[in-house]
Amino acid sequence: MSLKKNGAEIVVESLNRYGVQYVFGIPGAKIDKVFDTLATSPIQTVVCRHEQNAAFIAGGIGRLTGKAGVAIATSGPGVSNLTTGLATANSEGDPMVALGGSVATSQSLKQIHQTLQSVSVLRPVTKYCAEVNSPDSIAEVMANAFRSAESDRPGAAFVSLPKDIMEGEAACEVLDVLTGPVFGPGSRESLEAAAGILKGAQRPVILLGLLASRPENANAIRAFIRKSHIPVVGTFQAAGAVSADLFKNFAGRIGQLDNTPGDELLTAADVIITIGYDPVEYDPSIWNHARTAKIVHIDSTRADVDNFYSPAVEVLGGIAASLSALTELVEPIILAPDVERFFDSLASKRGLRMEEADRYIASPIHPLRIVAELQKWLADDVTVCLDMGSFHLWIAHFLYSFRARQILISNGQQTLGVALPWGIASCLVRPNEKTLSISGDGGFLFSAMELETAVRLKLNLVHMIWIDGSYDMVAVQEQAKYKRTSGISFGPVDIVKYAEAFGATGLMIQSPDEIGPQLRKAFEVPGPVLLGMYVDYRDNHLLFEKVHEHLLN
Incomplete structure (x- = not known):
């Protein structure tokens, strides 16, 4: 008979069963x-200096690995x-899972020390949110939290763990989390419909989103672009999905405002994938x-339809599998002459921008x-891990x-403090x-206390800080709207x-010529380095x- x-043992054994290597957080009595x-x-507990940062680190683990931090x-x-x-x-x-302590179940409705209806508080910001309310539900709640966090479009899960249930005898055994199903391509009907729409297109554009930067999806995207020759733009989170050999097809990243070459390409498009x-x-x-383009939606989940996003076709299935199947159905697209001129002009402008950069001395x-x-x-x-601020837009x-997934960018909430x-x-x-x-000096102090965590872990991390003494991204927008700024200086x-x-x-960088040498020095120094300029x-x-840019006629 087993002991x-x-x-708590069921919780920790569940974490171990699910391949968790690190847990980030701060202890307390509950x-x-x-x-x-x-x-x-076997799991390493990493004590952090603020719970918000523990969650940021866990989210970063999830983005980089595809497994819940x-x-x-x-x-x-x-x-x-x-x-x-x-x-x-x-x-x-x-994908991430957060575990939170709670008062004993018998006290959950009383106003006592650290009582909080945590499930009610966190349900709006999570995919899955539940409290373990009995000794026999511990394993199933843990399994469902990880399954939800990692499946479909990944996200956050929260599990509330009452003190008495963690300390008392468990009435269950650890459950396996089934490996997420590998979805095949979208239906043949939807794939043929998508291919048919592309066949008559002259100004098609591919719009890459956050799931495009998953490595397995990126490989399929690259093969599709090589076959179809369709121009491509990407959101900030799609960074890195386009390979170097396809850079000539890439009109850049879009986001924030419609003021980039990529936006112009989308405005002129007759089909947007x-x-x-x-x-x-x-x-x-x-x-x-303008709502003039036909939209082909390729994803594992259905589109959120609204007045400006109503797909003509939804190809629902595994993204990589759907793209591989669509690649077989399409022929190289003959683009309108002004699209060709667009990319010739864009390449020239990019070259000039790099030349001009050296003039900033x-x-x-x-x-x-x-x-x-x-x-x-x-x-x-x-x-490269980016915080939020004006610097983030330049990058x-x-x-x-x-x-x-070489460059990590906050795009949904645009949260200050994520970089470190x-x-x-x-x-x-x-x-x-x-x-x-990289952070601005505004965002840096949102999570700067975790420098101690990095030191304790002996991490070879270089954190660059762009200094200007203000919340500049807010200041620029205030100035445009009100012709003055308020609340932006520190x-x-x-x-x-x-x-x-x-x-x-x-270390400090005092002049442009010092950027390269100081970066080299920072990476050679063991342990964490702050690099300011x-x-x-x-x-x-x-x-x-x-x-x-007005590159299209």
Whole structure:
């Protein structure tokens, strides 16, 4: 007869069964039985300095691996601090599971210390949200949380673990989570309908979304583009889905406002093929305001139909399988002459932009010069994790990547503070590669306390900070709307001293010519490095002007 197990043992054995290597969080009295059980398990518990950042790290693990990362917090404010991290992961399509402590079931309706109706609080920001309410439901709730987080369009799950059920005898055994089903291609009828629409197109465009950057989907997308010759644009989250040999077909990334060459291409399109796209990435009312193009929706889930997104055809199935099947049905598209001219002109403009970048020799440093220097560093063994801010737009529009999920960008919630936690996740998942996380000085202090976590873990993480002393992205938009700014300024932080106070290395870049050498030095130094520089944001208004390149006739 097997020994009786308590609830916490079922939880931890479930995590182990599901391949979890790390759990990120902060302990407390209502969840300490789970922490005590983790101490003797193969799973590494990483103590964080804020629950929100624990959730960010778990979401980063999920995005990089496709398997749910795990965050853990105690009851009350510990759980409520997970909210932003869960909302971010759910919007971004990143699989993660959060475990939260709770008061004993007999006290759940009483106003006592750290009582919180956590399921009610977190249900709106999760795919799956449940409380373990009996000793015999522990395993099934855990299994369903992971299954939901990782299946279909991935997202966040939350499980509430009452103290008495964790400490008491469990009445169940750990359940296996079935490997997610591998879906085949969409129906033959939908594939033939999609191919028929493309056959008569002269200005078709592929719009890549967040699921396009999954490596298995990216490979199928590349084969489809090579066969069809269809031009392509991508949302910020689709970064890296287009390979270097197809760059000539790529009109760039779109997002925020319809003011890029990619937006112009979409406006002129007669057919738009969306692949793994979610409206949260870039509102269809912006990029499809004309509503003249036929939309082919390729995804594993049905479209969210609205006035500006009503597909003519839905190809529903495994994205990679559907694209492979569609590739067999299509012939190379003969594009309209003005589309060919569009790409010739765009290539010329890109070349000029790179040449102009070297002319920015003053300090503070112009963003285009920084992006140009970063482009030189973006080898296949570098992962870049971006925070939110004006700097993020410069990078999203002008830093090119040809490896899926090489650049991590917050696109759904556009959450401040994600870069450093995602950088920690990248270092753990890709220990033999370089990780560069980047934030503005506004977003940096949202999660800067996790520098101590990075130091404790001895991670070789370089975190770059663009300094201007304001929430500039807000300032530019306020100036455009109200002809003045408000609430956007804050005081300075000595980046070098801050780093040294945590046992890390701090470096400053004083001129554009120092960017390359200081990056090299930062990556050679063992342990975490903060790398600061002052930035000239005088041209940021150009990022928000609603104008096109006017490359199409």
